Amino acid sequence: MLERTPTLATLLQGTDDRLIVSGLGSAANDVAYITDFSPRAFTMDGVMGAATSIGLGVALARPEREVLVVTGDGELLMNVGTLATVAVQNPQNLRIIVLDNGLYGLTGGQRTATATVTDLEAMARGAGIRRTMTVRGEEDLGRARELIATPGDTAFVLVKVAPGPAAAVRIDRDGSRLRTSFRTHVLSERS
Amino acid sequence: MSAPASAPTWPEEVYQVLRAHEVTQVAYVPDAGHKHLIDSAIADPAVHAIPCTTEEEGVGVVAGAHLGGAVGVLLMQSSGVGNTINFLSLIQHCRFPFLTIVTMRGDYGEQNPWQYAAGQAVEPTLRAMGLITLRADTPEDAVRTVDAAFGMTEVGGQAVAVLLTQRLLGAKKF
Numbered sequence: 001m002l003e004r005t006p007t008l009a010t011l012l013q014g015t016d017d018r019l020i021v022s023g024l025g026s027a028a029n030d031v032a033y034i035t036d037f038s039p040r041a042f043t044m045d046g047v048m049g050a051a052t053s054i055g056l057g058v059a060l061a062r063p064e065r066e067v068l069v070v071t072g073d074g075e076l077l078m079n080v081g082t083l084a085t086v087a088v089q090n091p092q093n094l095r096i097i098v099l100d101n102g103l104y105g106l107t108g109g110q111r112t113a114t115a116t117v118t119d120l121e122a123m124a125r126g127a128g129i130r131r132t133m134t135v136r137g138e139e140d141l142g143r144a145r146e147l148i149a150t151p152g153d154t155a156f157v158l159v160k161v162a163p164g165p166a167a168a169v170r171i172d173r174d175g176s177r178l179r180t181s182f183r184t185h186v187l188s189e190r191s
Numbered sequence: 192m193s194a195p196a197s198a199p200t201w202p203e204e205v206y207q208v209l210r211a212h213e214v215t216q217v218a219y220v221p222d223a224g225h226k227h228l229i230d231s232a233i234a235d236p237a238v239h240a241i242p243c244t245t246e247e248e249g250v251g252v253v254a255g256a257h258l259g260g261a262v263g264v265l266l267m268q269s270s271g272v273g274n275t276i277n278f279l280s281l282i283q284h285c286r287f288p289f290l291t292i293v294t295m296r297g298d299y300g301e302q303n304p305w306q307y308a309a310g311q312a313v314e315p316t317l318r319a320m321g322l323i324t325l326r327a328d329t330p331e332d333a334v335r336t337v338d339a340a341f342g343m344t345e346v347g348g349q350a351v352a353v354l355l356t357q358r359l360l361g362a363k364k365f
Binding site: 019021042044046048050051052053054055056057058059061062065079081082084085088089095116145175177178179182183186187 | 258260
C-alpha cells in the first residue's frame with residue numbers, strides 16, 4: 001500500500017503555484033512539511049469537516065489561481081454533503097485530494113466507514129463531481145498527477161494509503177496568523 | 192379575503208447593500224424570509240449563489256472567500272444556527288470578519304411550538320461563539336442594520352449576525 005507522505009509529495013510535484021487548504025490532523029502535517037510551511041497553505045488543526053467548503057470559497061474568489069484541498073477520509077466524512085455543494089458550483093480551478101487511510105488518526109486509530117464499506121470516490125461521483133479517480137498503487141500516480149494538473153471541471157482524487165504516521169512536524173496553530181499570511185500572499189500575487 | 196399587500200421593498204434594498212459592500216459570494220440554506228436575496232443572488236452574474244447542504248458549510252465558504260480576498264455572506268434561518276457552532280470556532284480562533292443574516296423563528300408571535308427551542312437559543316449560542324448579534328425589527332432597521340454590520344465586519348474585523356425578527360417578517364399563521 002502507498003505511504004501517505006511520499007505519495008502526497010509526488011502528487012504535489014509541480015504545484016508550487018497552487019493555493020492549498022488542508023483539513024486537520026495528518027493532512028495538515030503532511031502539507032506543511034511538503035510545502036515547507038509556505039503561506040500559500042492554510043493548514044488547520046480544528047474545525048473538522050471545513051476544509052472543502054473553505055477551499056470552495058477560495059476557488060470562487062480567485063478563479064485565476066488553482067486551488068487544492070488536501071484532507072483525510074474522516075475529515076471529509078464529517079461533512080460529506082459539501083461534495084454536492086462543490087459539484088453544483090463546479091469551479092474549474094479546484095482539485096480535492098483525499099488521503100484515505102480508513103481510520104481516525106488523531107483519536108486512537110478507530111476505523112472510519114471507508115475501512116469497510118464506504119467508497120468516497122463513488123460518493124463524490126454521486127454528488128455530481130465530474131472528474132474522479134481512485135489511486136490504489138504506484139501505477140495510478142501518473143494519471144492522478146495529470147488529473148490534478150489539467151484545468152477543467154472540479155476533480156476529486158481519492159488516494160488509498162496505508163495507516164501510518166504523517167510527517168513529524170509541528171504546524172503553526174495560530175489561526176489568525178495563518179489567515180493573515182495566506183490572504184496577504186493571495187492579495188500580493190494579484191498585482 | 193383581504194387584498195394582497197404590495198411586495199415590500201426592503202429585501203431589494205438589503206440586496207443593494209450587499210452589492211454596495213462588494214459581496215460576491217452568497218452562501219445559503221433556503222428560507223422564505225431570504226427568498227428575494229437568494230433569487231437576486233442567483234440572477235446576478237457578478238455573484239456566486241451557493242446553496243449549501245447544511246449551514247456550517249456556509250461558514251467555511253465565507254471564510255474561504257475572505258482568504259481569497261473576496262466578501263461573502265451566509266443566509267440562514269434560526270433553526271440552522273445550531274448547525275454552525277463548531278465551524279464558528281474557525282471564525283473566532285482565526286479572527287475572520289464574518290457576516291450572517293438570520294431569519295428568526297421561535298420568537299415574537301410564533302405559533303409552532305417546535306420552533307422555540309432553537310429560536311430562543313440563537314442569541315445565547317451565537318454570543319457564546321464570539322459573534323455580535325444585532326436585531327432588526329422594521330424595514331428601515333433591516334437595511335440600516337445590514338449596512339452597519341458591514342462596517343463592523345469588513346472594517347472592524349468582527350463577526351456579526353443580523354437577526355431579521357418576526358416583527359419584521361411576520362409570524363406564520365397556522
